[in-house]
Amino acid sequence: xxxxxxxxxxxxxxxxxxxxxxxxxxxxxxxxxxxxxxxxxxxxxxxxxxxxxxxxxxxxxxxxxxxxxxxxxxxxxxxxxxxxxxxxxxxxxxxxxxxxxxxxxxxxxxxxxxxxxxxxxxxxxxxxxxxxxxxxxxxxxxxxxxxxxxxxxxxxxxxxxxxxxxxxxxxxxxxxxxxxxxxxxxxxxxxxxxxxxxxxxxxxxxxxxxxxxxxxxxxxxxxxxxxxxxxxxxxxxxxxxxxxxxxxxxxxxxxxxxxxxxxxxxxxxxxxxxxxxxxxxxxxxxxxxxxxxxxxxxxxxxxxxxxxxxxxxxxxxxxxxxxxxxxxxxxxxxxxxxxxxxxxxxxxxxxxxxxxxxxxxxxxxxxxxxxxxxxxxxxxxxxxxxxxxxxxxxxxxxxxxxxxxxxxxxxxxxxxxxxxxxxxxxxxxxxxxxxxxxxxxxxxxxxxxxxxxxxxxxxxxxxxxxxxxxxxxxxxxxxxxxxxxxxxxxxxxxxxxxxxxxxxxxxxxxxxxxxxxxxxxxxxxxxxxxxxxxxxxxxxxxxxxxxxxxxxxxxxxxxxxxxxxxxxxxxxxxxxxxxxxxxxxxxxxxxxxxxxxxxxxxxxxxxxxxxxxxxxxxxxxxxxxxxxxxxxxxxxxxxxxxxxxxxxxxxxxxxxxxxxxxxxxxxxxxxxxxxxxxxxxxxxxxxxxxxxxxxxxxxxxxxxxxxxxxxxxxxxxxxxxxxxxxx
RNA sequence: GCUGCUGUAGCUCAGUCGGUAGAGCGCGUCCUUGGUAAGGACGAGGUCGUGGGUUCAAGUCCCACCAGUAGCUCCA
Numbered sequence: 001x002x003x004x005x006x007x008x009x010x011x012x013x014x015x016x017x018x019x020x021x022x023x024x025x026x027x028x029x030x031x032x033x034x035x036x037x038x039x040x041x042x043x044x045x046x047x048x049x050x051x052x053x054x055x056x057x058x059x060x061x062x063x064x065x066x067x068x069x070x071x072x073x074x075x076x077x078x079x080x081x082x083x084x085x086x087x088x089x090x091x092x093x094x095x096x097x098x099x100x101x102x103x104x105x106x107x108x109x110x111x112x113x114x115x116x117x118x119x120x121x122x123x124x125x126x127x128x129x130x131x132x133x134x135x136x137x138x139x140x141x142x143x144x145x146x147x148x149x150x151x152x153x154x155x156x157x158x159x160x161x162x163x164x165x166x167x168x169x170x171x172x173x174x175x176x177x178x179x180x181x182x183x184x185x186x187x188x189x190x191x192x193x194x195x196x197x198x199x200x201x202x203x204x205x206x207x208x209x210x211x212x213x214x215x216x217x218x219x220x221x222x223x224x225x226x227x228x229x230x231x232x233x234x235x236x237x238x239x240x241x242x243x244x245x246x247x248x249x250x251x252x253x254x255x256x257x258x259x260x261x262x263x264x265x266x267x268x269x270x271x272x273x274x275x276x277x278x279x280x281x282x283x284x285x286x287x288x289x290x291x292x293x294x295x296x297x298x299x300x301x302x303x304x305x306x307x308x309x310x311x312x313x314x315x316x317x318x319x320x321x322x323x324x325x326x327x328x329x330x331x332x333x334x335x336x337x338x339x340x341x342x343x344x345x346x347x348x349x350x351x352x353x354x355x356x357x358x359x360x361x362x363x364x365x366x367x368x369x370x371x372x373x374x375x376x377x378x379x380x381x382x383x384x385x386x387x388x389x390x391x392x393x394x395x396x397x398x399x400x401x402x403x404x405x406x407x408x409x410x411x412x413x414x415x416x417x418x419x420x421x422x423x424x425x426x427x428x429x430x431x432x433x434x435x436x437x438x439x440x441x442x443x444x445x446x447x448x449x450x451x452x453x454x455x456x457x458x459x460x461x462x463x464x465x466x467x468x469x470x471x472x473x474x475x476x477x478x479x480x481x482x483x484x485x486x487x488x489x490x491x492x493x494x495x496x497x498x499x500x501x502x503x504x505x506x507x508x509x510x511x512x513x514x515x516x517x518x519x520x521x522x523x524x525x526x527x528x529x530x531x532x533x534x535x536x537x538x539x540x541x542x543x544x545x546x547x548x549x550x551x552x553x554x555x556x557x558x559x560x561x562x563x564x565x566x567x568x569x570x571x572x573x574x575x576x577x578x579x580x581x582x583x584x585x586x587x588x589x590x591x592x593x594x595x596x597x598x599x600x601x602x603x604x605x606x607x608x609x610x611x612x613x614x615x616x617x618x619x620x621x622x623x624x625x626x627x628x629x630x631x632x633x634x635x636x637x638x639x640x641x642x643x644x645x646x647x648x649x650x651x652x653x654x655x656x657x658x659x660x661x662x663x664x665x666x667x668x669x670x671x672x673x674x675x676x677x678x679x680x681x682x683x684x685x686x687x688x689x690x691x692x693x694x695x696x697x698x699x700x701x702x703x704x705x706x707x708x709x710x711x712x713x714x715x716x717x718x719x720x721x722x723x724x725x726x727x
Numbered sequence: 728g729c730u731g732c733u734g735u736a737g738c739u740c741a742g743u744c745g746g747u748a749g750a751g752c753g754c755g756u757c758c759u760u761g762g763u764a765a766g767g768a769c770g771a772g773g774u775c776g777u778g779g780g781u782u783c784a785a786g787u788c789c790c791a792c793c794a795g796u797a798g799c800u801c802c803a
Binding site (some may be wrong): 023046116117118119148204205206208209210213214215216219221222224250254255261263267313314315317318319321323397398400426429431432433434435436437441530531543548553554580592614616617618619620643645646647648650651652653654656657662664666667676678683684 | 728729731732759761764776793795796799800802
């Protein structure tokens with residue numbers, strides 16, 4: 001006889017088989033009808049599940065979850081995912097179910113099925129779902145021992161579920177299933193009592209995915225959808241998405257002439273138009289001043305470097321696939337390189353190799369002593385040696401090796417440390433084509449990069465002040481909606497260089513500084529750079545996708561690889577530690593995010609066009625030019641709308657073009673020696689003398705005042721937005 | 728890179744059953760000379776992403792490629 005404690009503190013006794021729904025019914029039928037799930041001792045369970053089974057404790061505390069509890073929404077959505085899967089299985093043959101969890105805004109389900117689903121099929125699927133919902137059949141939970149569960153899924157021809165039971169769930173003795181009419185799915189739950197509880201849902205998109213998220217695995221089709229408690233909330237959500245799309249930096253970048261990407265130049269190669277370039281220049285000027293104050297030294301380095309440099313650093317072998325191929329001085333360079341790669345991968349036939357050999361000969365390679373019949377290692381070594389004797393350059397994918405060389409250009413004493421070398425360094429990466437995204441993911445980017453060379457005892461302090469710099473920079477543009485992530489290595493992976501001791505030391509230092517920094521942070525295993533752990537500042541774009549902006553990285557490995565040294569007080573050589581840091585990350589991504597952050601309505605200090613002068617009629621043009629000249633000499637970016645349009649038109653256009661200040665000049669203003677000021681946000685401010693107007697603008701610029709920021713539609717700091725309901 | 732979708736004027740988009748292109752905004756010229764979110768008239772602008780194919784005829788149907796996009800995978 002379980003005793004149940006309700007949120008109001010009352011305790012009641014119920015029969016052994018009683019469920020949360022029974023408890024709800026004992027209070028009232030309407031409550032029972034509204035109950036979607038139950039919170040039993042802090043765990044969410046089916047409302048229809050016997051309480052005694054869900055939790056053995058006595059008394060158990062029970063909270064009935066209705067629309068009022070946001071946790072009920074996740075349960076509702078996951079049930080909706082099952083209903084979608086059921087509809088798909090009714091409409092298509094040969095469906096193999098994968099996973100179907102909820103996400104922060106809805107749910108998806110992955111299917112392996114022979115036919116291709118496109119958005120045109122959504123109405124059919126939605127209609128089928130509506131029918132299932134109308135039938136309002138219950139979700140019924142049952143358990144099977146592991147062996148039987150596997151057999152059961154096999155009988156249902158659910159091979160992916162069988163595989164999951166055999167591998168991912170190998171340590172589970174008993175597995176739960178949910179039956180809903182003819183549809184049965186391996187699932188941890190919980191679910192709503194019956195399908196009829198779903199009042200508003202919509203399929204959103206279809207996309208490809210991979211079984212268990214591995215690109216080497218089977219390709220699946222993923223259907224995305226969402227569900228809400230009522231149609232009104234669903235409509236509001238869809239509206240919000242539409243609204244957010246209007247803030248997309250790619251849309252605004254085009255609309256306001258900030259940047260463009262031309263296919264004639266190349267994929268992922270950003271062209272900064274004058275207005276976008278102005279914003280970027282202002283940001284660069286801003287941070288340059290800050291860096292000088294903080295003891296950084298400027299450096300410049302070229303866009304290419306010898307391949308050997310990146311072999312030493314490890315970048316070249318490690319990121320081979322996402323770099324532009326090396327530039328060879330010899331015409332056969334690419335050919336030999338490809339030949340060598342084929343040998344390394346062991347996929348070459350004798351015929352193919354003869355072909356390579358002949359082609360290389362045609363290109364004037366003297367390979368007469370090529371060990372054709374020798375072991376494959378010898379052949380690889382031969383080609384490698386040939387390559388090493390060639391001029392080989394790499395479009396630089398990273399600035400660190402160049403900066404390392406600058407450090408090495410002079411002997412360093414402990415008295416010189418920290419050495420802080422800063423550069424806006426352009427780097428090139430051949431990102432996968434499907435990854436490119438406006439300014440947020442490009443193939444040519446400019447990092448606001450710097451490398452700090454410090455002694456071991458300076459690491460903590462330098463790391464701390466560097467974090468401060470990132471915080472300062474972000475707050476200067478009003479970016480507060482970020483999440484800090486401590487990206488550590490995955491100890492089980494072999495993709496990291498250096499000893500575990502150094503890694504532990506680096507991660508420990510980083511964690512300690514972060515803990516003392518007052519920044520909330522989350523720890524993410526397997527997210528470190530190959531040479532060291534990092535603190536990453538993550539922000540969300542208008543579609544809710546998360547991107548890394550600023551980063552601070554701790555590196556004990558590159559100094560080792562490049563044999564960096566400084567002379568200590570003991571007159572002996574010591575190894576410095578490197579801190580890599582980029583507060584903006586890249587200028588491209590940062591400006592892209594900033595466009596969305598401000599919805600292109602930049603604060604005065606960043607606005608490409610700060611002031612526009614609008615003449616009342618054409619005869620005001622000379623005075624308008626006079627005002628323009630005065631403001632320009634006061635340091636403002638100011639234009640004159642010289643069109644013969646009426647002032648209403650000029651105002652409307654300036655408003656739509658997001659110019660912060662409009663100065664209307666007419667005969668009255670001219671005779672009084674001033675201007676009529678219109679503020680983009682507050683509207684008409686009336687007449688001001690020119691001096692007063694300049695003073696107002698100047699103080700707004702100097703304080704870098706931010707008067708308006710568009711609220712993001714997406715929650716800022718979600719650590720994870722995927723709740724896995726499947727096993 | 729993978730899967731789906733998309734590509735028509737500078738921008739946003741329409742274009743039916745295959746019969747060689749339309750709108751609004753913008754732009755240009757002229758008229759209008761105005762006080763805080765659109766004054767009016769006329770006009771110029773397009774190898775319909777590229778290349779093949781089917782057809783008497785292709786923006787429209789088919790194939791390949793290029794690019795964009797959503798998601799997956801990747802991200803120094």
